[in-house]
Amino acid sequence: MSTRQKKTALVVAHTHWDREWRYPIWKTRSLLLEFMDWLIDILENDPEYESFLMDGQTVCLDDYLEIRPENRDRIAALVKAGKLAVGPWYTLPDLFPIAGECLVRNLQTGIRFAEELGGYNPIAYHTFGWGQTAQFPQIYRDIGIEHAVAAKKVSEERAPNCEFMWTAPDGSELLTSRLGHFTRQNGYFYLHFPVRLNNIYDNNVYSWDWGKTGVAYHRADEENFQNDYFRVDHEDGYFKENVKDAAQRTWDNMDKTLIDDWRLLMCGCDFSTPNPYLPKMVADCNEALPDIEFRMSSLQEYFAGVDERIDRSTVPVVHGELRDGEPCGASANALATRIHIKQLNKKVENSLMRRTEPLAAGLSLLGETYPQRFLQKGWNYLLKSHPHDSINGVTQDKTVDDNMYRLNQALEISETIYEDMLASLLKRLDLSAFGQTDTLLLLHNPQPRPVREVIKMGVDTPRSESVWTLGIADADGSPLAIQEITRDEHKQPVHDIEARPWPYYVDRHQLYLDTGEIPAGGYKVVKVVNQETYWREEEWWPSMRKHTGGFIGQGATQLENEFLKVEVNTDGTFNLTDKQNGRVIENMHHFEDEGDTGDYWAYYAPYRNQIITNRGFGSRIWMEDNGPLSATIGIETVMKVPAHAEYGNVKVQGFGKRSERLVDLKIVSRITLNKDSKHVKVKTSIDNTAKDHRVRLMIPTDIKTDFSDAAGHFTVDRRGIVHDKDENGEFFPEMALRPMSVFCDANDGANGLAVLNNCLTEFQLLEDDRGTLALTLLRAIRNRICTESRVSSEFPEALGSQMLQTVDYEYAIYPHAGNWDEGKVYAEADKLNSKPAVTQISMNRGGELPTVASHYAIDNESLVLSSVKKAEDREGMVLRLFNPTDEIQEGKVSIGLPVSRAWKLNLIEKRGEELSIEDGSVSLSLEKGKIATIEVE
Structure with a gap:
């Protein structure tokens, strides 16, 4: 506790500027131009205007300079001057909807952009994000940031004081402030509103007075009359008589601080302007409250004063993620809003980070040109799709369309670069051991461990060869098992940069292939072998297929391999047997539909809800693609569900009931079991025709546990079956809906069951007698944007948020022994998110690269690979990995490329100590929860 006589209130001017939220991108950009022009003028001409905080981001300046490039030097001067x-x-x-690696790349990009202008704010001003990831203290400390403002979302139960030591799984600590009531807006609502507007924000009388409050316009034509009104003049009111009470109330707002003489007052809000009166307000506060010195300041000065005054040993410690209730305050259920955005984002992440960058980085060490600018363009599209409102789609439909466009551009760029890298590799392969007309396949494995998979693929053979059945052999001639699906005829264009496209007449064979072992982080070339030809003109009795037996499918309802057995029940569920321990889980995999009268951010069940299960409807069941490598059972169920919610005229969330009118909700699942697979793959499609509802997938585990585990950002998050209870034993059920990335898991230490996925974001471990994992597939909700707590922007005719479309999902069910680490769940999830890729190639002579190679490998399955890329400013290759377990993990990173030196890096790729490298391998020892970044050269 300080003994200083004079108290200090540090007033920080700022804004929270969503790149797109209430309004689409270009309307928001127009507002940004007005805002930035005004801000630059104030900062350049008012010496008493100390500084302005640009919301912890740089994209606003990027957007502004795209239209006003002539002002770059002016902005740089302001940044350099502080x-x-x-x-x-x-x-x-x-x-939570995006990968942890994307957070690192976002910081890298922001810091680089800021440094080009003169430097970045070294405070983690992180009042955005709907919940905070557990690893942020480690991430920030790694790049040299030691303080944070993290107002979303830590409760007073965990952090009774404003200041707390936020601690990551590895033990890294960050001195953090959650501010006071109204958090990042504490000075704006308590000081700005009374003094500038003669209004108390929280007394419920804040409203527009037509013709008196200001000058405004409103589009009234048929297409636009539902849009907002816009004020065009600037507020010129100033009510000095309100200063004393407002200043005192603003000061008192942070009365839970551990420092009684040093407080931070944040004067800004969503889309707030720079307020040219702020220096005058500060001077009037000093006059009104002479025992407190008010002055305009910065986050850096505030935390410097905190460090000077506080005894860190007395500061409460808060561990892990900040995601405390209540649900609407944490925007807890936006995870499943407009799920198709998150699905496309995960597809882009898997393409760009798990496949394209690693191949390009490996080839760059072999002398190929790394497509840095091309990749940066893809990353720019991806990062601009991640702002919290954009990735969650809590916006107008047009903004969702814009964000889907950005994601699709990122995907196309990634896939194009990947194909360019495959072409570069092909031109350098030594294929002289093969014949000139051989059909070859390049199998690429981006996982950091050898993999053997059954993959579905299509192979073309020249029509002139009339191939009826084919085989595939490794480079040494040993056959690889295949399972034929179809054969038909096609004409395919062959692009030629020096000619018109060539027509290529082919027989196309769809099949399953047992790849054999593909090296870690590498590739191998295999050969297509023509086994039997046919007489093309023959219409009757072509050669019949032969089989070796051992089909995985039996009848129409059963699948079985060495490890698992699936038996489909008449109601569309199935029983799953883990043959390694005899454990049987019955009546697995069903769906529940219930009402959702909430909003974008939080799930509210209607007052008169109906929960409907698909088990009450008949299912159509069939077998397809049955053979010794793979078999699939299809299950179709048509549920009768309420068409919509009935609200009357009441806007309150949760009000209403489900309608009496019913519509068909068709759900088709395809259950696939592959040879030697330890998990069951599922592809589910929902044809959604209903509004105002939520659909969840139910996976009983029959495991008694009080917690769940889920892959997070560089960690595995363990959470209780219910959220934190208060002193009365009460909790918010909606907070038990938890985030996940590539898996969620329930285990009791002896046995576990994980759901692996590449397209889901939200799950719940139910407090029922079966330990059911409930996975949210979609939320269909009203198109209402919360512009302010008393008013919404409403678009009832815009139905994008109702998800009236077909949505596809891919996931897998994985029973395992032990906990998630002992069961190698992360490695199993990689098989779904980092699949081997196959490319058909033709003969090439004159290359120097082998037909089988490993570019990188990690020998410990408990260590997870996050990234393989080229260094930003050097020619080296960067690998990032992490230890999500609670134990020290020893591991060796092996590089099958010409490298001789290695360094430890921080997350913004500054070199630290040089590491020993022997025979292309770097040995690492990672403590629990640790992230490690290395560079090899």
Whole structure:
């Protein structure tokens, strides 16, 4: 506790600027131009205007300079002078729907952009993001940031004081402030509103008075009359008589601080302007409250004063993620809003980070040109799709369309670069051991461990060869098992940069292939072998297929391999037997539909809800693609569900009931079991025709446990079956809906069951007698945007948020022994998210690269690979991996490329100590929860 006589209130001017939210991108950009032009003028001409915080991001400046490039030098001068605080982020992402690696790249991009302008704000001003990831203290400390403002979302139960030591799984600590009531807006609502507007924000009388409050316009034509009104003049009111009470109330707002003489007052809000009266307000506060010195300041000065005054040993410690209730305050259920955005994002992440970058980085060490600018363009599209409102789609439909466009551009760029890298590799392969007309396949494995998979593929053979059945052999001639599906005829164009496209007449064979072992982080070339030809003109009795037996499918309802057995029941569920221990889980995999009268951010069940299960409807069941490598059972169920919710005229969330009118909700699942697979793959399609509802997938585990585990950002998050209870034993059920990335898991230490996925974001471990994992597939909700707590922007005719479309999902069910680490769940999830890729190639002579190679490998399955890329400013290759377990993990990173030196890096790729490298391998020892980044050269 300080003994200083004079108290100090540090007033920080700022804004929270969503790149797109209430309004689409270009309307928001127009507002940004007005805002930035005004801000630059104030900062350049008012010496008393100390500084302005640009919301912890830099994309606003990027957007502004795209239209006003002539002002770049002016902005740089303000940044260098400390008048404009920018970064360290590029955009303000929501966290849980995106990969942890994307958070690192976002920081890298933001810091680089800010440094080009003169430097970045070294405070983790992180009041965005709907919940905060557990690893942020480690991430920030790794790049040299030691303080954070993290107002979303830590409760007073965990952090009774404003200041707390936020601690990551590895033990890294960050001195953090959650501010006071109204958090990042504490000075804006308590000081700005009374003094500038003669209004008390929280007394419920804040409203527009037509013709008196200001000058405004409103589009009234048929296409636009539902849009907002816009004020065009600037507020010129100033009510000095309100200063004393407002200043005192603002000061008192942070009365739970551990420092009684040093407080931070944040004067800004969503889309707030720079307020040219702020220096006058500060001077009037000093006059009104002479025992407190009010002055305009910065986050850096505030935390410097905190460090000077506080005894860190007395500061409460808060461990792990910040995601405390209540649900609407944490925007807890936006995870499943407009799920198709998150699905496409995960597809882009898997393409760009798990396949394209690793191949390009490996080839760059072999002398190929790394497509840096091309990749940066893809990353730019991806990062601009991650702002919290954009990735969650809590916006107008047009903004969702824009974000889907950005994601699709990122995907196309990634896939194009990947194909370019395959072409570069092909031109350098030594294929002289093969014949000139041989059909070859290049199998690429981006996983950091050898893999053997059954993959579905299509192979073309020249029509002139009339191939009826084919085989595939490794380079040494040993056959690889295949399972034929179809054969038909096609004409395919062959692009030629020096000619018109060539027509290629082919027989196309669809089949399953047992790849054999593909090296870790590498590739191998295999050969297509023509086994039997046919007489093309013959219409009757072509050669019949032969089989070796051992089909995985039996009848129409059963699948079985060495490890698992699936028996489909008449109601569409199935029984799953883990043959390794005899454990049987019955009546697995069903769906529940219930009402959702909530909003984008939080799930509310209607007052008169109906929960409907598909088990009450008949299912159509069939077998397809049956053979010794793979078999699939299809299950179709048509549920009768209420068409919509009935609200009357009441806007309150949760009000209403489900309608009496019913519509068909068709759900088709395809259950696939492959040879030697330890998990069951499922592809589910929902044809959604209903509004105002939620669909969840139910996976009983028959495991008694009080917690769940789920893959998070560089960690596995363990959470209780219910959220934190208060002193009365009460909790918010909606907070038990938990985030996940590539898996969620329930285990009792002896046995476990994981659901692996590449397209889901939200799950719940139910407090029922079967330990059911409930996975949210979709939320269909009204198109209402919460612009302010008393008013919404409403678009009842815009139905994008109702998800009236077909949505596809891919996931897998994986029973295992032990906990998630002992069961190698992360490695199993990689098989779904980092699949081997196959490319048909033709003969090439004159290359020097072998037909089988490993570019990188990690020998410990408990260590997880996050990234393989080229260094930003050097020619080396960067690998990032992490230890999500609670134990020290020893591991060896092996590089099958010409490298001789290695370094430890921080997350923004600054070199630290040089590491020993022997025979192309770097040995690492990672403590629990640790992230490690290395560079090899």
